[in-house]
Amino acid sequence: MFELYVLLLFMIIGAIIAVEIKDLLSSVVAVGAVGLGLSVAFLILKAPDLAITQLVVEILCLIILIRATIKRDIPSVNRRKEVINSVMALLFIGGFLFFAYLALKDLPSFGHPIMRVSQNYLAEGLKKTGATNLVASVILDFRAYDTLGEATILFTAVIGVLTVLRRIGRKRVDEVAKEEDEYEN
């Protein structure tokens, strides 16, 4: 478990760099490093399905983010020293950690004992579905209804993006921008 803690430390440092750095592109690269660390952490915890998905989605997000940010000149935010905000944030984080410690102390330790539901799946998954990959047998057979909901969410999200970014809505903005330019000239 030692390498897991090293990875967690690496991910925390990467996340802090991603938040604090001024350059937008470097920030995106730091986010990518955090995602890669998470993928390796899934591999260490013996979840190759999740590791593959995390790695692939991370690359896709990174490409989209870099493509979207590389030529944009986004002004950096002016930060003022706001003492009250920082103190309130620290207080809330402290309270959250305290109560989380109280609540999570009584949970069973990681991986032991196996929960009742998953015991059933592990025992009968191969016999009932014929799939040797138990993750596939859970998400597409035992819990296929959840997967249908997830698929619907993705479908709706894609339709929403295509609707917001469609050409008809954009033309008007272009024309307005052009007219403003003409007035200025």
Place this chain on the structure above:
Amino acid sequence: MKTKEPGMTLIVKTITRLTVGLILLYGIYIVTHGHVSPGGGFAGGVIIALSFIHLMLAFGKDLALKKLSRGAASFFESFGAIMFLTIGLLGFIGGYFFFNFFSKGKPFNLFSAGIIPLCNIAICLKVGAGLFAVFVALILLEIPIRKE
């Protein structure tokens, strides 16, 4: 930034020509073996979308859109969603929603596990085409930068 040939330099184009087919094949492998080994419809669909995005980044948007146009991407996405729902509804033959009505076959075979490979293919079509469509929409978007 307008050059005569769209896309990146010759080196990138050559490497892309060599690798893009392998990436596509790997995505298809991940999808079709989703019930035997780690992987599945979601990851494989994203890898297939990434192969087309790879093509688009290296050769420019015209060639990639010739291979898989925006209308085709929309069609495949809707087709995948309807296919997944149809598989679920066909389960009513056996009694309930998402009933595994095919024969289970032998474990560790490619054609086994009943409806699970079919669901994987449906999800792959939906996810891959959907993410490619989103990427195309984001690429073709040109926000006019407001002057201040």
